[in-house]
Amino acid sequence: MTNKEKGRIDELTEHYQSMPRFDVEQGLGKLRARLGETENQVGSVGKASRKPSRRRWLSVAASLAVLLLAGAVYFATLPAKTTITAEGKTERILLPDGSEVLLKDGGTLSYDEDYGKDDRRIDLKGEAFFSVIPNPELAFLAEQGPVTLRVIGTTFNLKAQPELDIFEVEVASGKIMLETKEETLPVAAKECGRSEGPGQLSKMPAPNLNRHAWRTGKMVFEDQLLSEVVEIVENTYDVKIKISNKDMKACDFALTATFNQADLAEVLAHLEKLSGGHFLSSKSGRVYRLIDWCE
Amino acid sequence: MSKARKETDEELMQLLRSGDSSGLDGLFRRYYDSLCRLSLRIIKDADSAEDVVQEFFLSVWKKRNVLPEIDLVAPYLKRSVRNRSLNFLRDQKRIPTGEESELPVLATTKEWASEKIELEELRERVDLAINSLPERCRLIFVLHKFGGMKQKEIAVALNISVKTVENQMGRAYQHLRSLLSAILLFGVIGGG
Numbered sequence: 499m500t501n502k503e504k505g506r507i508d509e510l511t512e513h514y515q516s517m518p519r520f521d522v523e524q525g526l527g528k529l530r531a532r533l534g535e536t537e538n539q540v541g542s543v544g545k546a547s548r549k550p551s552r553r554r555w556l557s558v559a560a561s562l563a564v565l566l567l568a569g570a571v572y573f574a575t576l577p578a579k580t581t582i583t584a585e586g587k588t589e590r591i592l593l594p595d596g597s598e599v600l601l602k603d604g605g606t607l608s609y610d611e612d613y614g615k616d617d618r619r620i621d622l623k624g625e626a627f628f629s630v631i632p633n634p635e636l637a638f639l640a641e642q643g644p645v646t647l648r649v650i651g652t653t654f655n656l657k658a659q660p661e662l663d664i665f666e667v668e669v670a671s672g673k674i675m676l677e678t679k680e681e682t683l684p685v686a687a688k689e690c691g692r693s694e695g696p697g698q699l700s701k702m703p704a705p706n707l708n709r710h711a712w713r714t715g716k717m718v719f720e721d722q723l724l725s726e727v728v729e730i731v732e733n734t735y736d737v738k739i740k741i742s743n744k745d746m747k748a749c750d751f752a753l754t755a756t757f758n759q760a761d762l763a764e765v766l767a768h769l770e771k772l773s774g775g776h777f778l779s780s781k782s783g784r785v786y787r788l789i790d791w792c793e
Numbered sequence: 794m795s796k797a798r799k800e801t802d803e804e805l806m807q808l809l810r811s812g813d814s815s816g817l818d819g820l821f822r823r824y825y826d827s828l829c830r831l832s833l834r835i836i837k838d839a840d841s842a843e844d845v846v847q848e849f850f851l852s853v854w855k856k857r858n859v860l861p862e863i864d865l866v867a868p869y870l871k872r873s874v875r876n877r878s879l880n881f882l883r884d885q886k887r888i889p890t891g892e893e894s895e896l897p898v899l900a901t902t903k904e905w906a907s908e909k910i911e912l913e914e915l916r917e918r919v920d921l922a923i924n925s926l927p928e929r930c931r932l933i934f935v936l937h938k939f940g941g942m943k944q945k946e947i948a949v950a951l952n953i954s955v956k957t958v959e960n961q962m963g964r965a966y967q968h969l970r971s972l973l974s975a976i977l978l979f980g981v982i983g984g985g
């Protein structure tokens with residue numbers, strides 16, 4: 499093997515397992531919870547095997563006090579942060595002001611204790627549907643990198659995946675603002691706004707609110723390109739659909755279809771029929787590849 | 794968000810030793826992701842990797858009064874998590890011994906060359922290639938490349954000879970070359 503080949507292999511393998519990202523704040527929350535447990539245990543168990551003398555009691559009490567103090571100091575330094583993760587199902591969350599969140603499986607939502615004091619600030623990783631109680635005094639804010647989503651009161655679907663640079667909002671009612679240092683982009687009902695790359699904002703019509711389909715089960719496509727349809731289907735069923743760029747460039751076509759509470763197999767079968775190709779599935783059933791349709 | 798954090802690792806460790814939890818928090822925030830990734834690369838399971846790293850930080854905090862002298866914090870953290878990950882494999886009886894199964898053939902190798910692929914997909918394929926190495930081969934490759942272990946250290950850790958480690962490293966590169974040949978030959982990195 500040449501050194502050049504070896505170097506190329508080293509280079510290619512450099513990013514082995516660089517997904518998933520680990521959620522640091524969630525991890526820290528877990529660590530703190532466990533620290534709390536063990537410190538309490540140490541305090542309460544003590545050593546009770548022999549009959550303790552008074553002196554012994556005093557020393558136990560003293561060390562207990564030290565432990566309690568250490569625990570108190572530890573917890574006093576923590577900002578009180580609430581973090582909710584949806585595991586295995588959609589999670590319904592009521593925020594302190596009564597706004598409602600439906601958090602999609604796999605997502606994490608967090609907010610600080612000062613939520614609702616000067617503003618209403620949340621942090622989302624994943625996807626969620628928000629129904630924000632109107633309050634002009636307290637803006638509802640979500641941030642990712644250079645982009646801020648600003649809401650007075652409305653319903654919308656937000657997808658926030660910092661590791662993939664995705665920040666995409668589809669508005670069902672009312673109006674929201676996407677802001678960066680340079681620009682402000684209003685996004686109205688039945689529109690979808692997103693940030694592309696480093697803080698570039700754009701929007702497009704979204705008459706059928708297909709990005710809400712993971713929750714509503716309803717997808718409507720009217721003369722929409724297969725490439726766009728595939729994106730929606732991926733999002734709705736949480737799968738990956740791979741179509742080679744070459745095929746997509748040469749053979750992308752507009753299609754019309756309505757799905758209501760359909761399962762993934764039905765949707766894929768329909769797309770096979772429309773495209774003339776068929777889907778290969780990965781072992782896990784999470785990745786599909788469309789082949790033999792563009793020849 | 795705009796809090797200036799300029800403490801060095803060593804200062805954070807000093808805070809931790811003195812019982813100040815902000816030292817623990819600081820190190821945790823700084824290294825959690827990369828330590829979890831190191832562990833994941835060794836044990837191939839994200840949940841267990843997080844557990845290993847959690848246990849480690851828990852023990853650092855509990856033993857803060859009796860921690861050894863540490864010159865440089867980052868290598869210490871890395872070394873500890875690496876060793877704990879190996880112990881985890883040992884406890885799970887997942888340290889491979891003896892003969893290896895044959896290298897599986899990835900069916901898609903040919904197809905790879907035929908299209909420009911995106912960065913994300915490229916990485917998935919490389920992950921797949923590494924994961925399909927025979928386990929002992931994979932483990933040695935990972936420990937060397939990401940765990941920063943010398944051949945001799947690997948030999949001791951896995952209880953095999955240095956010669957075996959050397960052979961397995963060679964095999965790893967050869968397998969990877971054939972598994973990744975399409976990418977290597979055509980240099981197809983599209984997208985990113």
